[in-house]
Amino acid sequence: xxxxxxxLLAIYTASADxxxxxxxxxxxxxxxxxxxxxxxxxxGLLPVxxxxxxxxxxxxxxxxxxxxxxxxxxxxxxxxxQTKVTRHLKESLVTQCxxxxxxxxxxxxxxxxxxxxxxxxxxxxxxxxxxxxxxxxVCPSAEESxxxxxxxxxxxxxxxxxxxxxxxxPWELSFATSRLTSCPSLPSTHKCCPENDHACRAAFRxxxxxxxxxxxxxxxxxxxxxxxxxxxxxxTCRCPAGLMGNGHQCKDHDEPPIPKVMYxxxxxxxxTVRNNYYCDCTKxxxxxxxxxxxxxxxxxxxxxxxxxxxxxxxxPGYVWHEMYGCVDKSPPVLRLxxxxxxxxxxxxxxxxxxxxxxxxxxxxEEYMRSLKIAYSRPIPHGCFTQMGSxxxxxxxxxxxxxxxxxxxxxxxxxxxxxECSLDQAKYETTCPSLIPRCDVAAGAKCVNTVGSYTCQCxxxxxxxxxxxxxxxxxxxxxxxxxxxxxxxxxxxxxxQGPNPRVFSVCAxxxxxxxxxxKANKTKYPDLRQSQQGHxxxxxxxxxxxxxxxxLCATPTNKNPKATDCVQAYDxxxxxxxxxSDKVRIGEPVQKSALHWVVSYDVTDEAGNAAxxxxxxxxxxxxxxxxxxxxTDVEALVQKALLEKEKEHQLEMRRKVAKAIEEDRQKRVGKxxxxxxxxxxxxxxxxxxxxxxxxxxxxxxxxxxxxxHYQDSALMKVMMWLEEYVPWQIVPLLVTSVVVIFGATLxxxxxxxxxxxxxxxxxxxxxxxxxxxxxxxxxxxTSSNGNTVNGNGYHPSVQQxxxxxxxxxxxxxxxGSPPTExxxxxxxxxxxxxxxxxxxxxxxxxxxxxxxxSR
Numbered sequence: 001x002x003x004x005x006x007x008l009l010a011i012y013t014a015s016a017d018x019x020x021x022x023x024x025x026x027x028x029x030x031x032x033x034x035x036x037x038x039x040x041x042x043x044g045l046l047p048v049x050x051x052x053x054x055x056x057x058x059x060x061x062x063x064x065x066x067x068x069x070x071x072x073x074x075x076x077x078x079x080x081x082q083t084k085v086t087r088h089l090k091e092s093l094v095t096q097c098x099x100x101x102x103x104x105x106x107x108x109x110x111x112x113x114x115x116x117x118x119x120x121x122x123x124x125x126x127x128x129x130x131x132x133x134x135x136x137x138v139c140p141s142a143e144e145s146x147x148x149x150x151x152x153x154x155x156x157x158x159x160x161x162x163x164x165x166x167x168x169x170p171w172e173l174s175f176a177t178s179r180l181t182s183c184p185s186l187p188s189t190h191k192c193c194p195e196n197d198h199a200c201r202a203a204f205r206x207x208x209x210x211x212x213x214x215x216x217x218x219x220x221x222x223x224x225x226x227x228x229x230x231x232x233x234x235x236t237c238r239c240p241a242g243l244m245g246n247g248h249q250c251k252d253h254d255e256p257p258i259p260k261v262m263y264x265x266x267x268x269x270x271x272t273v274r275n276n277y278y279c280d281c282t283k284x285x286x287x288x289x290x291x292x293x294x295x296x297x298x299x300x301x302x303x304x305x306x307x308x309x310x311x312x313x314x315x316p317g318y319v320w321h322e323m324y325g326c327v328d329k330s331p332p333v334l335r336l337x338x339x340x341x342x343x344x345x346x347x348x349x350x351x352x353x354x355x356x357x358x359x360x361x362x363x364x365e366e367y368m369r370s371l372k373i374a375y376s377r378p379i380p381h382g383c384f385t386q387m388g389s390x391x392x393x394x395x396x397x398x399x400x401x402x403x404x405x406x407x408x409x410x411x412x413x414x415x416x417x418x419e420c421s422l423d424q425a426k427y428e429t430t431c432p433s434l435i436p437r438c439d440v441a442a443g444a445k446c447v448n449t450v451g452s453y454t455c456q457c458x459x460x461x462x463x464x465x466x467x468x469x470x471x472x473x474x475x476x477x478x479x480x481x482x483x484x485x486x487x488x489x490x491x492x493x494x495x496q497g498p499n500p501r502v503f504s505v506c507a508x509x510x511x512x513x514x515x516x517x518k519a520n521k522t523k524y525p526d527l528r529q530s531q532q533g534h535x536x537x538x539x540x541x542x543x544x545x546x547x548x549x550x551l552c553a554t555p556t557n558k559n560p561k562a563t564d565c566v567q568a569y570d571x572x573x574x575x576x577x578x579x580s581d582k583v584r585i586g587e588p589v590q591k592s593a594l595h596w597v598v599s600y601d602v603t604d605e606a607g608n609a610a611x612x613x614x615x616x617x618x619x620x621x622x623x624x625x626x627x628x629x630x631t632d633v634e635a636l637v638q639k640a641l642l643e644k645e646k647e648h649q650l651e652m653r654r655k656v657a658k659a660i661e662e663d664r665q666k667r668v669g670k671x672x673x674x675x676x677x678x679x680x681x682x683x684x685x686x687x688x689x690x691x692x693x694x695x696x697x698x699x700x701x702x703x704x705x706x707x708h709y710q711d712s713a714l715m716k717v718m719m720w721l722e723e724y725v726p727w728q729i730v731p732l733l734v735t736s737v738v739v740i741f742g743a744t745l746x747x748x749x750x751x752x753x754x755x756x757x758x759x760x761x762x763x764x765x766x767x768x769x770x771x772x773x774x775x776x777x778x779x780x781t782s783s784n785g786n787t788v789n790g791n792g793y794h795p796s797v798q799q800x801x802x803x804x805x806x807x808x809x810x811x812x813x814x815g816s817p818p819t820e821x822x823x824x825x826x827x828x829x830x831x832x833x834x835x836x837x838x839x840x841x842x843x844x845x846x847x848x849x850x851x852x853s854r
Contacts, residue, residue: 025097029101034107049083060086062084064085076132083100126138135201140172140206171209174206175207182200182205218281223235244281245279260284300313300315321400327400334357335357346414347417357371371396372397374393376392383434387415419453437470438467444457444463444466444484458485458573460572463486464478464484465485466483489608491608496567502618536590583600585599594620
């Protein structure tokens with residue numbers, strides 16, 4: 001349905017246009033122009049149309065030109081320009097359609113002067129032919145007498161008939177390739193170039209007859225045009241009979257024209273033909289030997305006698321010999337190539353290249369054909385693998401000389417190469433037999449020998465060192481068929497822990513076992529044998545469950561690992577290898593009722609087994625009283641060890657306290673006093689019960705240590721901290737707190753003392769302040785016992801530092817903390833007025849009066 005309405009709309013629109021065109025009124029007069037004068041666009045057309053309407057119509061107030069300009073762009077013929085004109089008629093506006101007729105006449109582009117914008121673009125090789133509304137470019141023809149200015153053809157049929165009637169000789173068509181012309185092999189641009197395509201017409205090229213124009217033929221020669229203009233050259237200069245040459249004029253680089261003919265006097269010689277018969281047209285010269293039959297004798301050539309007659313004789317450099325004919329007067333000289341000394345140096349792995357000889361003679365090519373090369377020994381196909389030498393003889397036979405040959409000898413020497421250091425990647429393709437075949441993976445080392453190499457196995461191995469199963473053409477030194485390097489080092493096993501391992505058990509004796517009567521201890525033999533019957537299984541389970549770890553347990557190492565009980569190692573060429581984790585523990589073997597042995601074995605990667613090592617396991621049956629005594633003794637041993645450890649810790653505490661006290665005494669200038677050694681705690685005198693011995697000794701040691709420092713709160717704090725933190729950290733922690741507190745206090749004091757202000761400076765003279773400053777300083781003890789501050793300052797030596805400010809220590813607003821001594825007064829002119837500058841160093845001196853002195 002939509003298509004139906006669209007079709008109706010299109011029909012209605014077309015009908016409306018036709019009606020509007022039929023209702024337009026045509027102006028009576030026609031505007032006539034030639035192609036070169038016709039308006040080319042709307043800007044040129046509009047004034048002409050409006051002017052014509054104003055001339056014909058009255059009351060025109062508005063003109064609308066409905067024309068795009070496509071029909072009047074130089075197209076010859078009748079044209080109409082449709083307009084809408086609004087006029088004021090009888091006090092009303094009326095819009096009407098008017099058609100302005102146009103006529104454009106043809107302009108002959110062929111006759112326009114050169115430089116005119118419509119002048120034709122035909123090339124000089126073509127002729128311009130005018131057509132109605134345009135022009136065509138035509139190749140000239142000998143049958144037509146068109147002038148170069150062109151002709152006017154009023155009807156298109158006339159031009160078409162003229163072109164169709166031509167013979168179309170190759171010289172009357174354009175060139176046959178698009179590289180030379182726009183319309184190949186056509187007589188004109190008709191039906192080839194569009195109507196207004198001037199570039200196509202300008203590229204149209206026609207051949208020009210060279211014989212009709214100026215050419216380089218000499219006067220005696222005749223010019224002949226080639227069959228096709230594409231031939232090079234496209235014309236020929238023919239010399240008349242009796243003369244010889246190419247007929248062209250001679251140029252400066254041409255040879256003098258001396259044409260020759262063979263001994264027959266007619267056929268030109270090869271030289272004459274090769275030189276294109278020479279230039280010009282000249283009478284030829286007879287060459288007597290040219291074309292003469294070849295001479296049969298060796299080294300004979302054609303010669304000419306005094307009568308210009310040919311004959312065969314020896315060529316220059318040769319003389320006639322009755323036996324050998326023409327022979328060389330002097331024998332040739334042989335020179336070795338690539339070798340000036342006569343000896344060629346090569347190495348194993350090199351390939352021999354035959355460079356032959358250079359024959360220094362005029363007839364070297366001929367002698368080379370008879371050259372004989374002889375080797376003193378066969379040359380390998382590839383590289384040289386053996387040291388040695390050989391020679392090569394180069395011989396040329398000259399039977400007419402004495403001696404009857406010419407010979408030169410090359411000596412070749414093959415030197416040794418270090419096979420162990422050569423580039424294996426390079427020689428793998430060029431000479432693989434030279435690459436050492438040592439069992440490197442097994443530790444074998446290549447050792448160079450004269451002319452060969454050998455392989456040496458590392459320590460703890462044996463074999464020839466070559467790869468296993470290797471097959472070699474030549475056997476190097478020590479080669480035994482390729483046995484490699486076999487590890488022969490036997491591992492070693494060392495037992496750790498007790499050996500024998502004794503397990504103490506209480507002998508089964510019944511209730512009477514606790515009695516001291518020896519007679520009662522033998523009343524229950526069955527009970528004891530039953531107990532001993534379980535020992536083997538118990539020991540077997542113990543070994544399996546702990547992997548033998550229980551066999552090396554001791555009071556100091558109650559939970560050992562299995563690897564703690566045995567150490568196994570193997571000495572190889574790579575070093576000692578730990579095999580402890582590969583040790584195999586055998587089953588317990590009972591030797592007697594209370595004696596077992598356990599085997600330890602290990603095997604290295606090469607299969608070498610270590611000597612079996614045995615650990616004895618003994619079961620000791622003791623009575624209950626002895627077992628209890630042994631248990632008490634063991635407990636006492638453990639208790640003694642713990643008491644010794646505590647005594648060691650207390651001793652360390654005393655030493656730390658002593659060092660701190662000595663350091664404090666040095667800082668205050670007092671003589672250092674040492675803490676008296678506490679008497680050793682003795683609980684054997686009987687005055688102290690054994691159950692209270694430990695607490696008694698502890699209190700006594702602490703009382704001895706603290707009695708000397710009971711007036712020091714710092715020491716009490718340190719002793720208190722040792723109960724909660726490790727004793728090694730306590731001095732560092734206390735020192736850090738003191739330093740931080742002193743630094744904070746010192747920062748505040750420096751700010752107060754050195755802050756620039758209008759109020760006068762005051763100096764607080766106080767022993768308390770001095771003590772605070774002294775306690776705030778960081779004191780270090782040098783290796784010689786002297787005390788130095790953090791900057792390396794020694795109190796006994798007065799040091800001088802540069803006057804420039806030091807880098808800040810605490811913050812950008814404060815300098816380094818002051819050292820021990822007095823605070824020096826710093827005047828404003830000294831450069832330390834700013835609170836951000838560091839104070840000067842303090843020179844220590846003996847304090848005379850309380851406070852600080854300036």
